[in-house]
Amino acid sequence: MLFRIDPSSTVPLYEQVAASVRRALSERRIAPGDRLPPARELATSLDVNVHTVLRAYATLRDEGVIDLRRRRGAVVTGHADGHARLATLVGELVAESRRVGMDAEELVTIVRRKFS
Known part of the structure; x- marks a missing residue:
């Protein structure tokens, strides 16, 4: 299955759906x-x-991963493959x-050190 979510996770459900697509x-x-x-x-299949x-689809659209059109649905663009x-x-x-x-501050500090 393409989409997997963990309802007990601290990660918001919409982020889990978007991460599955990425x-x-x-x-x-x-x-x-x-x-x-x-x-x-x-939503029905994931029981959400x-x-x-x-919201997940909107996030992916904003990242350039999918294109959303009425009556056409969500179509993968792939333009943001590296970003995804x-x-x-x-x-x-x-x-x-x-x-x-x-x-978050500790994590950012570690990431900044890696860029140095």
Whole structure:
């Protein structure tokens, strides 16, 4: 299945849905031109509110990962493949830092050191 969520996770559900799409794109399980499921259908299959899926799709649209059109649905553009991969990795990094009790400032400090 393309979409997986963990209701017990501290990561918001819409971010988990968006991360699933980013991951699938980076792993080449979906490609530009592929259609994502309609929001209502996906919400039903994941047992979440349709607005959760719409928020995930809006986030992906803003990142350039998908194109949203009425009557056409969500279509993968693939224009932000590198960005999508980085967003997925950052999401995983943030989740791991929360798991070990690290706050945002500590994480940013570590990242800044890596850039030096």
